[in-house]
Amino acid sequence: MERELPIQFLRDMLRARRLEERLAQEYTQGNIGGFLHLYPGEEAVAVGVLHAAEPGDYIVSTYREHIHALIAGVSMRAIVAELFGKRTGCSGGMGGSMHLFDAEHRFMGGYAIVGETYPVAIGAAYAVMLRGLPEAVICFFGDGAVNQGTFHESLNMAALWQLPVLFVCENNHYQIGTEIHRHSAVTEVYKRAGGYGIPAEKVDGMDVEATYRQTRAALEQVRAGQGPRLLEFETYRYRGHSMADPGTYRSAAEVSMYTAQDPIAAEMRSLSLHYPDPETLHALGLESCETLCRRYLDHGHLDTQGLEALEAEIQQEIEDAVQYAQAAADPTLEDAWHALQPNWPHQALV
Amino acid sequence: MENLTYWQALNRALDAEMAADDTVIVLGEDVGLFGGTYRVTEGLYARYGAQRVRDTPISEGSFTGLGVGAAMAGLRPVVEIMTVNFALLALDAIINMAAKIPFMSGGQYAMPLTIRMPGGTAHQLAAQHSQRLEHTLMNVAGLRIVVPATPQDAYWQLRQAIRADDCVIVLEHELLNFEQGPVDELADAPPPHRAIVRRSGHDLTIVSYSRMANQALIAAEQLAGMGIDAEVIDLRSLSPIDWQTCVDSVNRTGFLLIAEEDCRFAGAGAEIAASLTERCFHALQAPPLRVAALDLPNPYNKTLEQQIIPQPEDIAVAAQALVRGQRIPQEDRA
Numbered sequence: 001m002e003r004e005l006p007i008q009f010l011r012d013m014l015r016a017r018r019l020e021e022r023l024a025q026e027y028t029q030g031n032i033g034g035f036l037h038l039y040p041g042e043e044a045v046a047v048g049v050l051h052a053a054e055p056g057d058y059i060v061s062t063y064r065e066h067i068h069a070l071i072a073g074v075s076m077r078a079i080v081a082e083l084f085g086k087r088t089g090c091s092g093g094m095g096g097s098m099h100l101f102d103a104e105h106r107f108m109g110g111y112a113i114v115g116e117t118y119p120v121a122i123g124a125a126y127a128v129m130l131r132g133l134p135e136a137v138i139c140f141f142g143d144g145a146v147n148q149g150t151f152h153e154s155l156n157m158a159a160l161w162q163l164p165v166l167f168v169c170e171n172n173h174y175q176i177g178t179e180i181h182r183h184s185a186v187t188e189v190y191k192r193a194g195g196y197g198i199p200a201e202k203v204d205g206m207d208v209e210a211t212y213r214q215t216r217a218a219l220e221q222v223r224a225g226q227g228p229r230l231l232e233f234e235t236y237r238y239r240g241h242s243m244a245d246p247g248t249y250r251s252a253a254e255v256s257m258y259t260a261q262d263p264i265a266a267e268m269r270s271l272s273l274h275y276p277d278p279e280t281l282h283a284l285g286l287e288s289c290e291t292l293c294r295r296y297l298d299h300g301h302l303d304t305q306g307l308e309a310l311e312a313e314i315q316q317e318i319e320d321a322v323q324y325a326q327a328a329a330d331p332t333l334e335d336a337w338h339a340l341q342p343n344w345p346h347q348a349l350v
Numbered sequence: 351m352e353n354l355t356y357w358q359a360l361n362r363a364l365d366a367e368m369a370a371d372d373t374v375i376v377l378g379e380d381v382g383l384f385g386g387t388y389r390v391t392e393g394l395y396a397r398y399g400a401q402r403v404r405d406t407p408i409s410e411g412s413f414t415g416l417g418v419g420a421a422m423a424g425l426r427p428v429v430e431i432m433t434v435n436f437a438l439l440a441l442d443a444i445i446n447m448a449a450k451i452p453f454m455s456g457g458q459y460a461m462p463l464t465i466r467m468p469g470g471t472a473h474q475l476a477a478q479h480s481q482r483l484e485h486t487l488m489n490v491a492g493l494r495i496v497v498p499a500t501p502q503d504a505y506w507q508l509r510q511a512i513r514a515d516d517c518v519i520v521l522e523h524e525l526l527n528f529e530q531g532p533v534d535e536l537a538d539a540p541p542p543h544r545a546i547v548r549r550s551g552h553d554l555t556i557v558s559y560s561r562m563a564n565q566a567l568i569a570a571e572q573l574a575g576m577g578i579d580a581e582v583i584d585l586r587s588l589s590p591i592d593w594q595t596c597v598d599s600v601n602r603t604g605f606l607l608i609a610e611e612d613c614r615f616a617g618a619g620a621e622i623a624a625s626l627t628e629r630c631f632h633a634l635q636a637p638p639l640r641v642a643a644l645d646l647p648n649p650y651n652k653t654l655e656q657q658i659i660p661q662p663e664d665i666a667v668a669a670q671a672l673v674r675g676q677r678i679p680q681e682d683r684a
Contacts, residue, residue, distance in 0.1 A: 090456075091454055091456040092455075092458075094453055094455070094457075095454040101455035101456070102458070103455070108419070108422055108423075111447075116442065119413070119414070119443060119447075120416075120419035120447065121419060122415075122416050122419065123416035123417060123421070124422060126416060126419070126420045126423075126425070127420045127425045150412045153407065153413075156407055156409070157416065335456075338457055339452065339453045339455075339456050339457040340492055341516070342460065348541045350541055350543045350545075350592040
């Protein structure tokens, strides 16, 4: 693994965590309406998976998708503005928290009906297959979504036609408030892929390096035309299902057990544990002693004041995004008609 | 100009668009090797191959959703749902996804998706295979719905649907598939949602669509024998509806009769009656009248099946009563 990656991972995981914490505040202050499904605890999945993706890959996500959008490259300003329902939001203020879209980043939406991501993903994959491009489609879903008919229908078609899709299960063990052993006869999601001949693996979703590594390997196979792959990431959300859910169905002990495995804390620990000494850098295959020393110093700085600076920089980005969203204009009714009928003014339909 | 059946016209339209544009793909149950349950995709598999003419599993929800995703990624999919009835399994993809993604994305994503579905009352197919679904789909903002009644319109409107950047539902009628009519493949098509006056008359306006428009024409001939000159408008489209053509006619005749095969309650006719009353209230000499199916699931029994959907005679009787100021007992059983 390249040396910059752990720093990028840490940076993006902190961006994700701090943004969602801020969004929870904005929600309680009434700046965000509707349902708000937050991601803390699951960052290592989004960050690892999406760092392993290429810019040309398509992403299809669920209603817990702010961080997927963020890591996929959608600007924080556009995300927060959308959550505030503003005209400059990434969906023009028409979609809100559960429907982030950004065509430029091939972010094909957050979907609020459980099980909708699979067919959209295999459809995009069908287009990729017809064009013969080395692109992949990343399809997110939760453990609660594997009992929808579309899961089975779409896995079958993806395998049958060897479509370039990576199915990414974020198994946080809960279908809203129902624990997995109470909603699924087979609780290891990856085993279900075997029924369709799709190679699948279970990955520690709290370890960002593992999520990155396994995704990278799977995507290489998908892009090489070897058909779909499925990865099940074992993870955990610290909060309730949405801001409307206090999460009282989980014991304090259970939550704290997973918080102890906190992916961000783990990443910070691993950075300091693997603080690069000359031998490590040499083993990484870096070419010159000078480069090694420079990086050594760089990484050394990050470990102390560098981290504080990183946090401050992230805080600044969030502040900027929230201010931008607050100042942004609301969409007009004209905008709504345009969103519904973007092509109509140019056509004589009647 | 040649004489084609309705299914042949649809087949020619698909062939023309697939030849013109590599991004057009067809998918559905038995559309490939078998050539389509109603022969509409006959020959396309041999011409364009298995990737562009895709036989799917019986997975309506997901293959229609696949069409949505493929449309978002730049293809122009034509999804065939074998009959309207099975579209109920795909309503999530149609209503929650295809109709709403352009809007929810703030207009970023177009939805160049065509969904074909033959439906209507055929011959004793019973309650689960004889439905009309226009009432459900008309109420969904973000869908366009065309309802061709002739082979020529089937040809034109399917081609236009495929070229459209919106989701267009092509509601075909199972009993029209083997009806013949002239098709001019070179003529300029009217706009896809413009209504057409199929018969001019000055005593009353009959507004109808799909197969029932043809039934209304038969009724108009019967009425002519009774000295009543009916104007018959074939809407050709249920969303949007070309109100101007209807308003012009009703303002001239002063009487509005709506003929539909769907159930009366909350059906397409209710919208047509309400909208035209709002627009033509002062020109109307009597309240609008609807001739529609009884609010019943289709009975299997042949006689009963014929009784619940309007026949040309029913349309003629209602028209006669309307212009002569007689009351018609409504078959409301609720």
